[in-house]
Amino acid sequence: MLEYLPPRISREVTIGGYAVPMVEAKESADGLECHICLDGRFGAIIPAGHAQSVIGLLAHALAIGAGYSCHGANSVSVNPHRVKVTEVEAIATGGAHG
Structure with missing residues (x-):
């Protein structure tokens, strides 16, 4: 069955001037709620x-999941070949189990 849906009235959003990909949002008419849609599939209504x-x-x-350090001006891609690893050693406590 074919249905003709009404036009969507939502907006892409930015934070600090940087677009937030895959996120659309609109404020309710009374300004009390925000309708958020992620990837055109998942939605939430929040204050x-x-x-x-x-x-x-x-x-x-979203930025971290895509391999960047964060969203916005300080975002850099993460180099998986430059990850520092430290070793944790057991500490003798002098107790019955140590």
């Missing part, structure tokens, strides 16, 4: 006052 922090968290999570 408008929390939109900045929630979308910021999504922006950083």
